[in-house]
Amino acid sequence: MxxxxxxxxxxxxxxxxxxFHAATSAVVVNxxxxxxxxxxxxxxxxxxAGVKMEVIKNTYLRRAADLNGYEDLDEVFTGPTAIAFSDDDAVAPARIMAKYADKFDxxxxxxxxIEGKVAxxxxxxELSKLPDRDGMLSMLLSVLQAPVRNVAYAVKAVADSKNEEPAA
Structure with a gap:
């Protein structure tokens, strides 16, 4: 050669x-x-979703994975292989690929x-079952608002009880 x-x-x-180095997650599919x-x-x-999917020769994938310490991935690089890389959202590739794996046999x-470790x-x-980033932020916001909301309800209840006229 x-x-x-x-x-x-x-x-x-x-x-x-x-x-591989830049990715927060990558999913390998047939x-x-x-x-x-x-x-x-x-x-x-x-x-x-900001995910990049490529079809790459298995020998290239094996060598690149080995360079990044992902030797355990070598066994999945067989047959027709596509890989989806995400630099931002660790959940997106898993969620979307799992959705399509259910949809198409x-x-x-x-x-x-996932986050630098072979999965x-x-x-x-399991990762695919998590909500996307916006869903997680919404859940976090809801949890953070709950104590404030409960205090507001308690203050309103006290104010309402003070405004009631005593029964005579």
Missing amino acids: SEAIIAKKAEIVKGISEQ YRGLTVEQVTELRKELRE ALAIKGGI TLDQIL
């Missing part, structure tokens, strides 16, 4: 390695059997990484 080809392949692996329309629909939803989640299929499915 010529040195130019080797250098080009090394550059590709380096780019994938940088994606997409064999999906129609063009199904893949287009999946990619559209992933793109809207041809899509199968193989594994991935099993079960861990990815």
Whole structure:
């Protein structure tokens, strides 16, 4: 093999390695059997969530994963493989891929990484059940407002009881 080809392949692996390094999560899937329309629909939803999905040769993925200390992922890089990277929302790739795996039998989640650690299929499915970032922020806001709301109700009840006329 010529040195130019080797250098080009090394550059590709380096780019994938940088994606692994920057990602808060990545989900590896087998997409064999999906129609063009199904893949287009999946990619559209992933793109809207800020997730980048790529089909990459397994040898490149193995080398890039090994460079980032994800040797345990090597076993999932077999057959037709697509990988979804997210730099911001750790839940989005898992949630969307799990949704489409339920919707289309041809899509199968193989594994991935979450916050710098290799994740099993079960861990990815657990993560997929969490709400998105906006949902979590809404839940947090609700929890933070509850004590203030309860104090307001108590103050209102005391004020209402003082305003009542005593029965004569």
